[in-house]
Amino acid sequence: MNIDFKHIQSAHCENGVTTNLLRFHGYDFITEPLAFGLGSGLFYIHIPFISISNGPAVSFRTMPGAIFKRTCKSLGIPVEHKKFSDAAKAKQYLDNQIEIGNPVGCQVGVFNLTYFPVEYRFHFNAHNLIVYGKDGDSYSISDPVMETVTSLTEEELQRVRFAKGAFAPKGHVYYPVNIPKPNIELLRKGIVKGIKRNTRDMLYVPGGIAGVKGIKFTANQIRKWPTKLGDRRAALYMGQIIRMQEEIGTGGGGFRFIYAAFLEQAAQHLQMDKLMHSSDDFTRAGDLWRAAAVEMAGVYKNRLVGQEAYDKIADMLVEISETEKMAFTKLSKIKF
Structure with a gap:
């Protein structure tokens, strides 16, 4: 059947x-951006005590399953x-x-x-x-x-x-299950809730390995890799970040572009032009992640070598952290 x-x-x-x-x-x-935003899908975490495929465990999104659960809950769908x-x-x-x-x-x-x-x-x-x-x-x-x-x-x-x-x-x-009729008012409320939850998760999550602080944590780790791991293993670790960022469901840059699209659509549903300006901030963050991935690929493929290459990438991640901190801080100050 x-x-x-x-x-x-x-x-x-x-x-x-x-x-x-x-x-x-x-x-x-x-739409895909609305599902991602309702589910507060944007995130970052670097878990130092877990290894994935013999590389660093980093994630650019919230926990698997959360987007589906949160989106459906926002719309009143069991x-x-x-x-x-x-x-x-x-x-x-x-x-x-x-x-x-x-x-x-x-x-x-x-x-x-x-x-x-x-x-x-x-x-x-x-x-x-x-x-x-x-x-x-x-x-x-x-x-x-x-x-x-x-x-x-x-x-x-x-x-x-x-x-x-x-x-x-x-x-x-x-x-x-038991799907109710679509309710645009629930959608509007869900958009606001999704933005507030995502802002909290990226700015105020406890500890130093998640949210915008987690991006800086990764930057600090990258600076240490050549000395701590040796050139070959350090390059493999860099390749792991590229894989998690760009190959598994779009990863770092792609998720930021999706979130920018969500804010554009949210601006239309809520009739709030301020959200359009915030959308531009996340497009910039996505561009920075993609630029960092290019540099990481250079290290992985042995085109860029030495401590200077790792320091440059670490500096780029620090800039990304500050960019996303600024973007979410602006979002947190919008009165819905």
Whole structure:
């Protein structure tokens, strides 16, 4: 059975799953930027005591799953989440949802996604896609980061749904339930709440490894890497940041551009021109992240060497931290 499902490509997987599922249920006004902003998706954290693929654990977005939960909550939409210890029960549950015509979001591991280019497959278990149909042994897949729909066999889907390691999905499925009629007033309130929550998370999160302070923490670490790690390992660490920034769901620069687009759309829904000016601030932050990624790539590919190269990148991250601090501080002073 295949559900009449419209696939819309997005820059980031969870944004896309959220947007596509809600639009399937009649929320035609939802866009990827709105989902990202309602979900307060913009974030930064560098966790020094965790390693991912033998490199630094950095993230440019909020915790996996939060965007979907927060967006639906803002719109008054209940959600259902299920995880499983038994793969056979997970498969049966998914098949039942498809049978009743309900597309569902699934958390999966990237490493064994057969339709991904080989260079994008590594051990990362917080990718999101939608399963919307089944024909024999083949599941119909809407992966928002892909241009068109695709498919996975039963065996392939089970493998990625039960990938091992950090953030193991455990067959996680999620979807909206008891969907109310779209309410534009709830959207407006959700926009304001999303902005305030994101401002709090980036400016006032405790500790020194998250928010704008976390970006400076990474800058300080980068300065130490050549001496502490040696040239080869330091370059590999730099490559890890590039991967987390630019390849996993758009990462640093891309998320800032999405947030800028959210503020533009928020300005229209709330009739507040001040938000348009804030949008420009986040576009600048995105540009700075992209420029930093170019420098990092130079180090990773051994075109740029020595302490000076690392110091330059660290200085760029300090500038990014100050830029985002200024942008969120301006947002915090807007009276809604």
